[in-house]
Amino acid sequence: MYDIIIVGAGTAGMSAAIYGQRAGKRTLLLDGKGFGGQILNSPEIENYPGIKHISGFEFAAGLYEQASSLGAEIVYEKVVAVAAAEKGKTVKTETGTYEGKTVILATGAKNRPLGLKDEEKFVGAGVSYCASCDGAFFRDRAVAVVGGGNTALEDAEILSGLAEAVYLVHRRSAFRGEEANVKRLAQKSNVEFVLDSVPEELIGDSTVSGLRVKNVRSGESRILEVQGVFVAIGQMPDNGDFANVAKLDEKGYIRAGEDCLVSTPGIFAAGDCRTKKVRQLTTAAADGAAAAIAAVEYINSMEI
Ligand code: NDP
Numbered sequence: 001m002y003d004i005i006i007v008g009a010g011t012a013g014m015s016a017a018i019y020g021q022r023a024g025k026r027t028l029l030l031d032g033k034g035f036g037g038q039i040l041n042s043p044e045i046e047n048y049p050g051i052k053h054i055s056g057f058e059f060a061a062g063l064y065e066q067a068s069s070l071g072a073e074i075v076y077e078k079v080v081a082v083a084a085a086e087k088g089k090t091v092k093t094e095t096g097t098y099e100g101k102t103v104i105l106a107t108g109a110k111n112r113p114l115g116l117k118d119e120e121k122f123v124g125a126g127v128s129y130c131a132s133c134d135g136a137f138f139r140d141r142a143v144a145v146v147g148g149g150n151t152a153l154e155d156a157e158i159l160s161g162l163a164e165a166v167y168l169v170h171r172r173s174a175f176r177g178e179e180a181n182v183k184r185l186a187q188k189s190n191v192e193f194v195l196d197s198v199p200e201e202l203i204g205d206s207t208v209s210g211l212r213v214k215n216v217r218s219g220e221s222r223i224l225e226v227q228g229v230f231v232a233i234g235q236m237p238d239n240g241d242f243a244n245v246a247k248l249d250e251k252g253y254i255r256a257g258e259d260c261l262v263s264t265p266g267i268f269a270a271g272d273c274r275t276k277k278v279r280q281l282t283t284a285a286a287d288g289a290a291a292a293i294a295a296v297e298y299i300n301s302m303e304i
């Protein structure tokens with residue numbers, strides 16, 4: 001039996017593993033996709049205290065190296081269910097079953113889709129949720145980025161260095177992201193802001209050849225002739241499989257405070273998957289530490 005089973009090997013999960021192992025607890029990390037989580041999509045991190053500049057990949061690799069060298073086991077299997085009994089928890093993956101004294105849910109969040117017809121069909125054929133991963137496929141082509149937050153602004157900036165034309169489509173007249181990013185983009189000759197506009201239709205047969213957008217003020221529609229559509233409209237939680245052991249809020253995030261405690265004793269939630277205001281790298285790492293310390297206290301107090 002493991003002391004701590006962590007669901008999700010992103011920043012929160014790997015931070016929890018580091019704290020768990022350092023407390024002398026046998027820790028297992030499970031993730032269906034590999035290690036790293038969302039930070040892998042960030043080409044540059046400049047807001048993690050103590051590290052002036054690092055790529056998302058380097059940051060994740062450092063966490064992985066630290067957790068695994070301390071003895072954490074990392075298994076790439078998608079968790080599909082968690083059950084809580086009095087003495088322990090059972091974690092089921094698509095291929096196996098694991099027993100643990102405690103469980104830390106660090107499932108992060110997934111990209112929010114636009115909800116357009118054929119969106120899923122076009123993933124990998126023009127629709128992408130990660131400019132730093134897929135931008136190079138659109139060298140010298142025309143692309144649209146949808147969203148008005150920092151991710152959309154960063155994506156538009158990455159793509160402006162590759163694509164011939166970048167349309168930044170946002171549903172309001174003002175961006176949510178930082179002013180400094182907006183100013184930098186406004187100076188780029190190949191970036192056009194398409195404001196007050198919502199995407200209506202993905203056009204194309206086997207690959208995307210256009211995006212129809214509608215101006216919400218004038219009611220007029222316009223077709224952007226693009227081969228790529230980068231969706232950057234925020235994240236959403238993916239905790240439905242765990243609602244039996246952790247109460248969710250109205251948006252689907254796990255109800256837990258700064259102490260990371262959820263509705264079932266011995267189960268904890270860390271990082272972007274839980275109800276919170278600020279979802280950043282720093283808060284994910286902080287949650288990982290808090291959840292692991294709480295799990296260690298629980299194990300010690302129960303003497304299990
Ligand atoms: P945000 O939630 O900040 O922004 C999402 C954007 O998508 C908003 O502009 C929103 O519009 C728009 N949107 C949401 N739903 C829809 C929809 N259905 N159709 C059209 N548009 C929609 O998400 P981000 O991923 O940009 O950022 C998440 C967090 O990460 C933020 O706190 C951000 O600051 C941070 N971040 C920090 C970075 C850094 O520090 N280097 C880099 C990237 C992100 P509206 O504005 O109208 O609500």
